[in-house]
Amino acid sequence: MGSPGLRHPGRPAREDRPGHVSTGRRSRSPGSARIRVARRVRDSPDQHVDAPRRPLGGRWELLPFAGTTVAEKAARRPSDRGAVPAGTVEPRRTLPARPRAAPAPSKGRPPMTADSAPTRRLVAELEERAREALPWFVADYYGAVAGGRSERDADLAAWDAIRFRPAALRGELDGDTTTTVLGTEVRGPVLIAPMAQQNAADPRGEIAMAEAAARAGTLLGVSTNTALPFERIAAAGAPWWFQVYLLADRDVTHALIERAAEHGARALMLTVEMPVLRGERPGIEPLTWPEIPGKARLGNLTEQERALVLGRPVPNPGLDDIGRLRSVSGLPVLVKGVLRGEDARRAVDAGASGVVVSTHGGRRMDGSITAVGALAEVVDAVGADAEVYIDSGVRTGRHVLAALALGARAVFVGRPLMWALAVGGADEVAGLLGLLDREFRVMLRQSGAASIRDLGGLVARS
Numbered sequence: 001m002g003s004p005g006l007r008h009p010g011r012p013a014r015e016d017r018p019g020h021v022s023t024g025r026r027s028r029s030p031g032s033a034r035i036r037v038a039r040r041v042r043d044s045p046d047q048h049v050d051a052p053r054r055p056l057g058g059r060w061e062l063l064p065f066a067g068t069t070v071a072e073k074a075a076r077r078p079s080d081r082g083a084v085p086a087g088t089v090e091p092r093r094t095l096p097a098r099p100r101a102a103p104a105p106s107k108g109r110p111p112m113t114a115d116s117a118p119t120r121r122l123v124a125e126l127e128e129r130a131r132e133a134l135p136w137f138v139a140d141y142y143g144a145v146a147g148g149r150s151e152r153d154a155d156l157a158a159w160d161a162i163r164f165r166p167a168a169l170r171g172e173l174d175g176d177t178t179t180t181v182l183g184t185e186v187r188g189p190v191l192i193a194p195m196a197q198q199n200a201a202d203p204r205g206e207i208a209m210a211e212a213a214a215r216a217g218t219l220l221g222v223s224t225n226t227a228l229p230f231e232r233i234a235a236a237g238a239p240w241w242f243q244v245y246l247l248a249d250r251d252v253t254h255a256l257i258e259r260a261a262e263h264g265a266r267a268l269m270l271t272v273e274m275p276v277l278r279g280e281r282p283g284i285e286p287l288t289w290p291e292i293p294g295k296a297r298l299g300n301l302t303e304q305e306r307a308l309v310l311g312r313p314v315p316n317p318g319l320d321d322i323g324r325l326r327s328v329s330g331l332p333v334l335v336k337g338v339l340r341g342e343d344a345r346r347a348v349d350a351g352a353s354g355v356v357v358s359t360h361g362g363r364r365m366d367g368s369i370t371a372v373g374a375l376a377e378v379v380d381a382v383g384a385d386a387e388v389y390i391d392s393g394v395r396t397g398r399h400v401l402a403a404l405a406l407g408a409r410a411v412f413v414g415r416p417l418m419w420a421l422a423v424g425g426a427d428e429v430a431g432l433l434g435l436l437d438r439e440f441r442v443m444l445r446q447s448g449a450a451s452i453r454d455l456g457g458l459v460a461r462s
Contacts, residue, residue: 119396119435123416126432130201130422138200138294141285142418155359155393158370162402163460167448175441176451181410182267182332182353182387184239187217188437189404189452192429193391193414194221194243194269199228200294201422208421210236212429216437221269221412224256227296230263243269243336246321248312252305254328259300261329267353268325272317273337273360319350326351334389339374341381344388354387356412372403379407397439401447405458 131139145152177188192213198205205228206220213220214237222233224245233240242260247253257268298306325333332353337360338344344355357371357378371392379388390403391412403411413436420428449455 119416119432119439122432122435123395123419126416126419126423126428130419134201134422135292137290138197141197142201142415142422152393155370155372156395158372159393159395159399159402162372162406164401164405164447164458165460166446167458170448170450170454173445173448173450175445177437177441177444179410179452181219181389182334184219184266186219186239186410188440189408189410190216190394190400190433190436190440191218191389191410191412192220192417192433193412194223194241195414195418196223196225196297197294198223198226198418198421199296200292201418202425203293204228204425205421206233207236208426209417209429210234210238210240211426212417212433213238213240215426215430216433218433219266222260222265225297227294227299230260230265230300234264239264239266241265241267241269241334243271244325245271246315246317247309248314249305249308250315252301252309255305256300257325257329257331261331265329265331267332267334268329269334269336269356270317270321270325270352271336271360273358319346322347322350322352334387338378339369339371341377344378344386345381348382348386352386354389354409355382357388357390357392357408358412359392372399372406375403375406375408397436397441397443400436400440401443401455402459404452405447405455 127143130142134142179186179189181191192209198209202208206222206226207228209220210233219239219241221241221243222230223243224247226233242257242265244253244257247256257265260268298310301309322333322335325331333351334354334356335344335347335352336356337358338347338355339357339359344357347355355378357375359368359371371390375388375390382388387409388407389410389412390408391414394400394403394411394413395416400411413433416432417429420432424431444452447455447458449458
């Protein structure tokens with residue numbers, strides 16, 4: 001179908017291509033908009049269209065010609081103003097659309113794919129695409145940290161600062177990455193972190209995550225705040241652990257973990273850190289979201305149970321809760337959110353089977369030590385009495401190798417997989433997990449270690 005041609009009064013219509021319309025930023029006054037027609041900027045005093053999904057809301061000045069190419073521009077140059085006389089832009093005639101050939105293959109860098117790109121670049125692309133697709137408040141919620149972007153940058157910088165001492169003369173390298181996590185065998189040491197509001201990224205939420213985990217031969221954490229029933233998540237076939245927040249009513253908490261155990265959860269992750277969010281704009285807490293399907297949470301509680309806990313203060317976890325949760329569920333308990341060696345030791349002495357060194361993805365506290373900065377201390381304090389895991393800032397196979405060399409049993413990856421879920425569901429998540437696994441295997445071989453059980457002395461101590 002052809003696009004309507006556009007012309008300025010007194011100028012002939014261009015015959016060689018369809019009209020092309022774009023806008024600048026929102027004008028200072030509601031009656032003014034600047035548009036570009038055939039590469040020239042005009043003013044249009046009276047054309048507009050509603051744009052309810054824009055972050056600022058309201059009405060944006062656009063030309064509502066069907067079939068016209070309309071694209072918002074991120075900026076405009078002051079030199080554009082007055083380049084040509086202002087006038088009213090009007091439809092004039094329909095010109096034939098020029099067929100577009102498929103773009104020729106690039107002669108330079110190949111296109112980025114899950115098979116060829118480093119994970120860091122792929123994750124950056126996934127985040128960009130997810131932010132374009134999601135409502136701004138959902139994307140900001142997923143990306144928020146306690147101290148703004150600087151906290152996330154600090155996590156990444158801490159991982160990148162680790163240097164290795166590759167081994168030599170080790171003979172045959174089997175490259176085996178199979179390991180166990182609290183007795184469950186997994187194909188590699190990359191696990192899926194528990195994350196809330198996954199249904200806002202994809203209606204299938206944790207079901208899609210579990211399908212990707214099953215394909216990758218790994219395990220996922222399931223959040224207390226999931227909107228989906230445990231039985232549907234478990235049906236995907238991946239092993240899973242249940243991440244527990246203590247709710248305002250302890251009886252409701254106990255009923256919830258009993259249901260998780262009945263539907264196949266293999267361990268409980270008692271979360272002891274209190275995340276604090278800081279987004280670029282207010283209004284990112286899920287309870288303040290508009291009524292969208294992805295706002296639902298606590299899907300494994302009854303309406304009566306939700307009424308008992310929503311909006312009420314939650315208790316601060318203590319050592320006694322470790323034994324209590326073990327007794328109620330019959331499952332091993334890990335403590336998630338530990339950053340001190342003495343806290344890890346106390347948790348293990350109280351009955352914890354493992355600890356997760358975590359800043360909740362940078363949400364713990366503005367100015368907090370990084371998770372990887374605390375890892376060696378926690379490993380030394382726990383010794384062989386419990387398994388140690390880590391999350392917060394893991395982005396590459398190199399980071400995975402560093403964590404294992406410092407004594408972690410496995411790592412949890414969160415945000416990158418959430419961006420992948422928003423972009424392409426289970427397929428995109430499985431693709432990113434596969435890329436991380438391949439990148440880790442390359443790093444393992446380059447380290448000179450025979451397997452993941454042979455990483456002693458790999459990290460260069462400062």
